Amino acid sequence: LAEADGALVSAVAAAAEVLExxxxxxxxxxxxxxxxxxxxxxxxxSQARARVEGAIRGLSWRRETLAAxxxxxxxxxxxxxxxxxxxxxVERVDGREYDVAIHRRWLDPTKPLAAAVLAPADGVLVTxxxxxxxxxxxxxxxxxxxxxxxxxxxxxxxxxFDYARCSEVLIVTDVKQGDIASLAGAYARLIGxxxxxxxxxxxAIQRLKAVHARIADRLARDGLPLLAQHVxxxxxxxxxxxxxxxxxxxxxxTDALRDGVxxxxxxxxxxxxxxxPWRRPTVLQAARRMAGxxxxxxxxxxxxxxxxxxxxxxxxxxxxxxxxxxSAAMPSRLLKAFPPGVPISRVPLGExxxxxxxxxxxxxxxxxPPKAGEGLSTTSAADPSTIESSxxxxxxxGELGEDL
Numbered sequence: 001l002a003e004a005d006g007a008l009v010s011a012v013a014a015a016a017e018v019l020e021x022x023x024x025x026x027x028x029x030x031x032x033x034x035x036x037x038x039x040x041x042x043x044x045x046s047q048a049r050a051r052v053e054g055a056i057r058g059l060s061w062r063r064e065t066l067a068a069x070x071x072x073x074x075x076x077x078x079x080x081x082x083x084x085x086x087x088x089x090v091e092r093v094d095g096r097e098y099d100v101a102i103h104r105r106w107l108d109p110t111k112p113l114a115a116a117v118l119a120p121a122d123g124v125l126v127t128x129x130x131x132x133x134x135x136x137x138x139x140x141x142x143x144x145x146x147x148x149x150x151x152x153x154x155x156x157x158x159x160x161f162d163y164a165r166c167s168e169v170l171i172v173t174d175v176k177q178g179d180i181a182s183l184a185g186a187y188a189r190l191i192g193x194x195x196x197x198x199x200x201x202x203x204a205i206q207r208l209k210a211v212h213a214r215i216a217d218r219l220a221r222d223g224l225p226l227l228a229q230h231v232x233x234x235x236x237x238x239x240x241x242x243x244x245x246x247x248x249x250x251x252x253x254t255d256a257l258r259d260g261v262x263x264x265x266x267x268x269x270x271x272x273x274x275x276x277p278w279r280r281p282t283v284l285q286a287a288r289r290m291a292g293x294x295x296x297x298x299x300x301x302x303x304x305x306x307x308x309x310x311x312x313x314x315x316x317x318x319x320x321x322x323x324x325x326x327s328a329a330m331p332s333r334l335l336k337a338f339p340p341g342v343p344i345s346r347v348p349l350g351e352x353x354x355x356x357x358x359x360x361x362x363x364x365x366x367x368x369p370p371k372a373g374e375g376l377s378t379t380s381a382a383d384p385s386t387i388e389s390s391x392x393x394x395x396x397x398g399e400l401g402e403d404l
Contacts, residue, residue: 008076008077009076009077012073012076012077013073015073016070016073016074019066019069019070019073020066020070022066023063023066023067023070026059026062026063026066027059027063029059030056030059030060030063033052033055033056033059034056036052037049037052037053037056068104072086072102072104075104076102082107083106083107083108083111084104084105084106084107085103085104085105085106085107085283085284085287085288086102086103086104087102087103087283087284088100088101088102088103089101089103089283103283103284105284107287107288107291108288108291110142110143110144110145110147110148111145111148113145114145114146114147114148114149115148118145118146118148118149119148119149126144126146129159129311130304130307130308130311131143131144135300135303137154139300140154142292143300143304159339160317161314161317161319161339163314163338163339163340163341163342164341164342164343166314166319166320166321167310167313167314167320167321167322167323167339167342168322168323168342168343168344168345168355168359169310169322169323169324169325169335169338169342169343169344169345170322170323170324170325170344170345170347170352170355170356171324171325171327171328171330171344171345171346171347172186172324172325172326172327172328172347172348172349172352173328173346173347173348174328174348174349175326175327175328175349177275177327177329180207180210180211180214181214183207183211183274183326184210184211184214184215186272186326186349187200187211187215187272187274187326188214188215188218188219189349189353190270190272190324190352190353190356191215191219191224191226191250191270191272192219192222192224193353193354193356193357193360194269194270194322194356194357194360195224195248195360195362195363196224196225196246196247196248196249196250196363197247197248197249197250197266197267197268197269197270197360197363198250198251198268198269198270198271198272199243199250199251199253199257199261199263199268199270199271199272199312200250200251200252200253200271200272200274201252201253201254201257201258201271201272201273201274201277201309202252202253202254202274203254203274203275203277203278204254205230205254207274208228208229208230208231208252208253208254209228209230209231211252211274212226212228212231212252216228219250223248224248224249224250225246225248225249225250226249226250226251226252227239227242227243227249227250227251227252228251228252228253229251229252229253229254229256229257230253230254231252236253236256236257239251239253240257240261240263243263243267243268244263244267244268245267246267247265247266247267247363248363249267258277258305258308258309258312259308261312262315263312263315264315264316264319265315265316265319266361266363268312268313268315268321269313269319269320269321269322269360269361270321270322270323270324270356270360271309271310271312271313271321271322271323271324272324272325272326273309273323273324273325273326273327274326274327275325275326275327275329276302276325276327276329276330276331276334277302277305277306277309278298278302279298279301279302299333299334302334302337303334303336303337304337306334306337306338307337307338309323310323310337310338310339320359320360320361321360322355322356322359322360323338324352324356328346330346
């Protein structure tokens, strides 16, 4: 945006003047309405007051929107704001251009979060079993916004699960990347070996749809229903409910299912990722990568995604499962995303299928959600190796460690 041509800069200046001219009458109208509330006439009952207050809030929101656009237009041809990432983009769908847009995002989105939500609060507790993602507390502070608070304490508890006994990670080395037929065949054979109960995770919707189209009928003939996000005209929550109630069903999905599925018991016993979940290269990603330490930033993001995906497997005592990655290009440095002690092997597809058949229990005729009182609740999020918390506010003495 700093290298825009002269014609664009001139057009931007004219547009900014028009937007500024809109701000003045909006501000004047808001002041008049505030004066009405300050010296309320007899006709201003509670309902009328609520409408006037709503109008004032609406005017304020529109003025803030205009101010943001004026600031963004001032960025074109001018100096960059180090707090933001700005870029021009052409939006495409199925190869067709349908929109041109100016985008602005916070370089560090936890800054406004900390200012608007965390700082005004008397205390904030952030808890997750994947808060650190195999790293130190500095990474957790940066991820949650605690980095921008004056006194963040930390607490960590050991996991109640014996991951070394109840889980295993298999990295398949002979599925050719980019070959949809090979990928679909691997999914079909793994789902068949597990007799359902599989969550298949994809980094691209198009690959998900292509794999589903190739294997859904084949699995259905074997009595193994296959559900798919972005294919079945059902919301993700309902798909998960159907999946949870049928231990022979399998479910394909993307990010929402990787980060937000709670299916304890035998209904989910195998997780298959099609590839290492690297972030898609974009202008925003490149800027955050540069600010976050280059490849170290990429590794932090991927480790967090792997930890979340692995966490779908073990949700309560008695659960067991296998986590499979269909990519030989899995770097060893990312393996610390998994809980300590979990067996990790690099194997060909045939051996992975044999391990799945050997390890996983056969589904029972029943299934369904756990009975009341069994295992963990849906809000516990106790999936990887530890339950960790980041706390803002005055910590109890001696309980949350040293303040930062």
